[in-house]
Amino acid sequence: MAIPGPSEVKRTLADVVADRKTQMSPGGRFVEAYQKDGLDAAVEFDVTITDSVSSHRRKPRYPTRNMFKIVNLSAEDRRFYYHETTARPDDPEVPHGRERRELANHFHMSPVPELLTTTAWVQLPDGLWEDPVAFEAFINSRLVLRLSTAENYTILCGETGLLGMPGVTRLTSKAPFSSTILAACDEVEQMGCTADGLVLNPVDYYRYLETSQLIDTLERNGVFIVRTRLVEPGTALVGDFGHGAELFDAGRSTIRFAEAPAGTFSEPGIAVKAEIYERVVLNLPFTFFLVTL
Template structure:
């Protein structure tokens, strides 16, 4: 079974499990009934992974591309990673055909996790309707947090687009597409490109001008559309084996005073936090391509 199918099957299983659990919004509303505007709820899960979309056409977040390591349940201190051959390295048998044979192996401590934070302003009096208040938390605050999480994974400090080890690819070569050229390069490095992160403007342009997007997905590449990748570029890589998302496995929602400039007008505000960081095991198997 192709990885795209495995991901979608896994997501379906997660959806079924989550139907049996209280949503983040319901948990907060229950606490609010006792604590009022002093309410703070600490969750023992990452709440961006606790809700599924009700859209008929899903749009998956970047976290769904990555193997998540929940450090609260599977604690570890170190992770392994590789780096390519260096100038002046001695010759390695077979490296002319198998580039990865000349790689260097490393053990590094898990870096400090980043705090991802989001804010929403609660419409006046919405808290008087527990059902609406819970839905607002679930589908505005948690959704805003998921957008902030995309920033952390892609553009923030330590995000994929800030990593100098990820090569840039601008030549489509004989394939007529930098996306396909990158897929080939990943395989020439001994892995398989199983993920593509692309701006919606480019996705729909390519979808409307040919079969590339459909062909790539049918070939087992999981596609994430997000505006946080600059138009005219995309990330291609082996997300299944070449990257990890270290996750604290906990979250927080509370009422709080927002920093100046957060909203256009004063009002009651909620904030939410999660804690995570992406790392690469195989940086040679990722490319930022120019489309």
């Protein structure tokens, strides 16, 4: 068997960050466009710019998109996706179905759904455009990060967000464990999958840091943890994000000057809008649990 060369080895997050440092940032591209076109500046990107968000903090905080298998529809000609449902009450038993529940699942195929637009806005402080370096930093640090927060909303709470999807089960019992999170992890594995992700509110994240070793235990066991205000305190989403869901991504983005809708800001000013296009689907909905903590 041939040993894979360096270009074939999956890159680490550190490699990705290093690569991004060699590329012009979204803010840099937009500043260039402004210097050429003024307030008519508009940039079309052939990537989803929230994928450029990486944490340089000593304490990382990652966006929800990082939990998913991402399908770039601009590079991959996908028309359909598969999904499964669990056995119906009147289904006949299948061999070994009691100890391997997934053997009784039903298989389905659906067309890739229409993608949703996620939008974020910022207002430029007067005169910031006179300093290209500060202008670039503002777009990268405020607009793109606001877009990442808006993306979290689309993925979790929007009209097709995970928290409201059919098939995501509410779990309130922690038996036989000390935590409903661990009970949900076990339920996922009883279906032949692995709970590899946890989304919870920061107040619960820090409560667990204060009162138990649960967060450390989960992270040491490979569970990717996202903390976000968009999950109600006292609840958490547990699931197999790597195999149980897909994030369909248009692989393109835009940044442009635009007139913000009434009520977007508390005062008038020059506004910049960023947009991305994506949608999450569940392949294995029975591997996701909204737990009561």
